[in-house]
Amino acid sequence: MRKKIFFLNALLAALLVFVNMKLKAQTPSDALMMESKQACVLLDYNFSSFNQYWEGELKRENQTIATVQRKSIMPMMAVGILDDLNVFVGVPYIKTASTETNGGKFAGVSGFQDLTVALKYRWLDKDLNKGHISSLATIGFSTPITNYLSDYMPYSLGFGAPELSYRLILQYETNSHWYLRGAGTYLWRGYTEAERSYYYNNGSYYTAWMDVPNAMSAEAVIGKWLFDKSLQLEMAYFGLRSLSGDDIRPYNAAQPTNKVNIDRIGFLARYYFKPIEGLGVVAYHNQVINGRNTPEMKTTGIGITYFFNFLK
Amino acid sequence: MKNILLLSAVLLALMLFSCEKDLPTYYEFQGYEFASTDPNGGDWTPILINSGDEISIPTPTSITSSEYQQELEDLKLAIRQMTTEEEEAVTYWTQNPIVRWNEIALELIAKYNLIPGPNSDGTYTLPNPTNPSGPPAFPFAHPPYAIRALAYLSVAQFDGLISAWHHKYTFNRSAPFTQDETIVAAYLDNIIPSYPSDGAVIARTSREILTAMFPMEAEYIAEKEAEHLRCLLLSGANVQSDIDAGVIIGDAISISALERAASDGMKNAQAPKAVSDSIAASALDRYGWVWINQELPQRPVGLTPLYGKVKMWNVENVEDTRPIPPPAIGSPEYNEDVRILKDYADNVTEETRSIANFWQDGLGTYTPPGHWNDIANKYIVQYKMNPLRTARTYAYLNMAMMDAGISCWDAKYYYHYPRPIQTIEGFKTIAGTPNFPSYTSGHSVFSAAGAEVLAYIFPDEAATFRVWAKEAAISRVYGGIHWSFDATVGTQQGIDVANYTINAAQNDGAN
Known part of the structure; x- marks a missing residue:
């Protein structure tokens, strides 16, 4: 079946990227990197709801x-394989329900949703006159690890299909520690x-298999480091466009085949405790401001991160 | 760096290649040799008309006549000029096109099976056949509507083909591909006389019935008919006069079917609130309980309270099939069922969840009767049925399921029994609770009736169909929207109702 071909390709992609990037990259979407032999654990909790x-x-x-409320707790780990190559693994546990009445x-x-594995590679990292420019590429793969039912919207834990993401990130940081970051992502989604x-x-459709539309997403972020790079504040826009799919029909339930478009704005603050080396906290809030076949979701989250060296 | 870019490009291309979608939108099968030709099929007993010879068509011209020879020449020219698109259409329609029209009916049911939502002031507007574009669009193709549409479609097709078979074996005009060796049949040769064209009977009948049932789709359905009629010619099976004669039969039988439909009581089924309230009050008087819609905002009237009064096909009096009363609320039997339902809800397994979903056939789908038509499709092809046998299978299947639905709705509104979410405090379900009383379960009655007819038609598969019917019944209990006695009594009710139809089938001359 085609799905199997897809899995083989995904595996191949992950392996080839790993081997071929002449082993010379905190989340798959930011521009932070860990050095070789450094690892970071992140525990994230967020609460979202929409009416x-x-x-x-x-x-x-x-x-x-x-x-509808949605609570998610996600442990994630990032490891610096090389100074310019990081690997990420994470899986969220999610709980959904409607409020009364x-x-x-x-x-x-x-239940547990999708396991994500991502590789982040920094291929550009250069000081300029007035600042610093860096660019990173991420390839990510995620797939459901439990048999949750995607066709139970809006309560389903996720869309229930494997996803491959190819992301390019470009960041410019001034010497006064303002930064601008842009990211574009192509999301291949299976059935x-x-x-x-x-x-x-x-x-x-005479089949149980549903085609989850592929999508493109873009992100634009403006941020600043404060207090000797211990506090990071940023504002972001995130947009996603499905490349195919149908609309939710009148007063009918959504389904994974829908064409989902999202425009979302958000705010994030991250603080690193200087006295306790490696410890950081993060807090964020974002909300969907416009969309298509998507909830007007408001999400608030907090997280704790800890860096350590796993090898001398 | 270049290597990485190149590699990424190759990988991306691979991914895009592998994401080519290949999901079936219809049941793909090859033409096949019919298991029988049923030369005496014209003598079978039809449903709407008295006999196959009741509809008359012109005597065909002789095959040696210049008119007929010209028709053959025209046919050969059309085949020579066939486009790729036309070739694909010929492959699609097959020589058992009833399967395709059934799929078109199921698609329209799924498209229109959308419950009207509330207006901004909390009121609800009903679909209106005099203003079909709405909103809300007409019809709301809920299960009672769906099975009625399928029943009229199938019965009209069956009667039309009995008439066609009568004339086929009266006139005995053989197919163009047997008259002229240069005409290559697109499908396997089936030696059935070609005048009138059975395909044309099916095309016209299906168009007329479906257009009446789904008026907004008139244009789409007309396009399908035109494509189908064209393919009858291009397949080498019919000349134009075969097709024209088939269309005459299709028109005639459609009129009979739609006359019955216009006066079968369906137009009164969605009773006004005053009538609905008095039906509920009677049940409260009689039994001390009453079903109440739990939606927000509350729907003022349940789904088709008077569907139980619609004219049945093979049952004289619906009350003959009415089941025993359900357990009183608060009785030991009722309390035991509360325990069973809570137990299922607290212990959803992958198996119970998948059964609940597999048979759910809820809003936006082809409904439970549609599911049984879908099942029948595969067996009709597997058993290589000719079009007449195919039409007969659908006709009895859908008449039995419509009678089952009517009997079920009679029980639903006579007993007016509450749903689990109404009487069990804080109860949650994994399936959507429908807008009508609980007892008995529509899925159970439809499915048992469908399974019994299929068991009669395909006796070697009987055990399988009956297992599925029971699974469909219990699926509603797993879903949390039906009591277990809704399912078990409903299954018995479906078997009982189906026996009336099977009795008719056993005496129609086809055995």
């Missing part, structure tokens, strides 16, 4: 689901298996 969503382009509420009385779900043999996606 409105876009059905196609129509923003609406729906008392059947009322307010709601008209649908649907049970929420909980998710529903538990029914028929579904409608602008026509009949």
Whole structure:
């Protein structure tokens, strides 16, 4: 089946990238790198909720689901293989449910979602007259590690399909520690298996496999380091566009085949405790300001990070 | 650096290549040799008309006539000029196109199976056949609507083909590909007389019935009919006069079917609130309980409270099939069911979840009767049924399921029994609770009736169908939206109702 071909390719991609990047990269999406033999553990908790969503382009509420809450806790680890090559592994545990009262009385779900493995490689790292420029490339792979049902929206833990991400990050930091960062990502998404043999996606589909649309995303960040680089503050815009897919039909449930577009803005603060070497905390908030077939999600999160050397 | 870029490009190309999507949108099968030709099929007992000869068509011209010879020449020219697109269409339609029209019906059901949402002031607007574009669009193709559409479609197709078979074996005009060796049949040779074209009967009948049921789709359906009729010619199976005669039968039988549909009581099924309230009050008087819609904002009327009054196909009096009353709320039997439901809800396993979802066939899908039509498709092809046998299978399958739905709806609104979320405090479900009373389960009654008819038609597969019907029934209990007695009594009810239809089938002359 095609899915198997995909898995082989994904594996091949991960291996080849690993071997071929003449082994000479904190999250797969920022510009921070750990040095070789350094590792970082991150524990992130976030809380999101929405009470409105876009059905196609129509923003609406729906008392059947009322307010949907989503809590996520994610342990993640990053390891510096080389000064310019980092590997990341993380998996979130997620719990979803509607608040009372709601008209649908649907049970929420909980469980581990997708395991993500990513490699980040810094291929440009250069001092300029008035600042510093760096560029990084990330290749990431994620896949569900539990048999959660993606076709149970809006409560499902995720879209239930493998994903390959190719990301390019470019950052410019001034000597006064202001920085601008841009990132563009191509997201290849595979199929998710529903538990029914028929579904409608602008026509009949006689299969349990649903095509999760591929997507492109872009991120623009402005930030500043303060207090001798112990406090980092940043504001970000994040946009995602599915490259295909159908719209949620009127007053009907969403499904993984939907064309999802997201425009989101956010704020983040990260603080490193100088007296305790390696310890940092992060807090963030973001919210979706416009979208298509997506919830108007508001997310607030906190995290704790700790760096250490795993080899001398 | 160059290596990495090159590598990335190659990898990206590989990924894009491997992400070519290949998901089936219809049931792909090859043309096959029919297991039988049923030369006496014209003598079978039809449903809507008295006999196959009731619809008349012109006597065909002789195959030696210049008119017919010209038709053959026209046919050969059309085949020579066939485009790639037309070739694909011929392959798609096959020589058992009832399967395709059934798929088109299922697609339209899934497209229109959307429950109207509330207006901003909390009221609800009902779909209106006099203003089909809405919003909300007409129809809301819920299970009672869906099975009725399928039943009329299949019954009309069956009667149309009985008539076609009568004339085929009266006139005995053989197919163009047997008359002229230079005409290559697109499908396997099946030696059935070609006048009138059975495919044309099916194309016209399907178009007329589906257009009446899904008025917004008139244009789409007309395009499908035109493509199908063209393919009958291009396949080498029919000349134009075969097709024209088939269309005459299709028109005639559609009129009979739609006349029955217009007066079967469906237009009153979605009762107004006053009637709905009095039905609920009667149940409360009689039993001391009443089902109440739990949605927000609350829907003022349940789904089709008077569907139980719709004219049945093979049951004289719906009350003959009404099941025993459900356990009283608070009785030991009821309390035991509360325990069972809580137990399933607290211990959802991968198996119970997948069964609940597999048979859910909820909003936006082809509904449970659609699921059983989908199942029938595969067996019809596997058993190499000819179009007449195929139409007969669907006709009895869908008549039995429509009767089952009517009987089930009679019980639902007669007993007006609450859903689990209404009476179990804080209860949560993994399936959506529908907008009608609980007892008995529609899935159980539809599925048992469907399975019984398929068991009659395909006796070697009977055990499989019955296992599936029971699984469909229990799936609603796993989903948390039905009591276990809704499912078990519903299964018995479905078997009971189906037996009326099977009895008719056993006496139609086809055995």
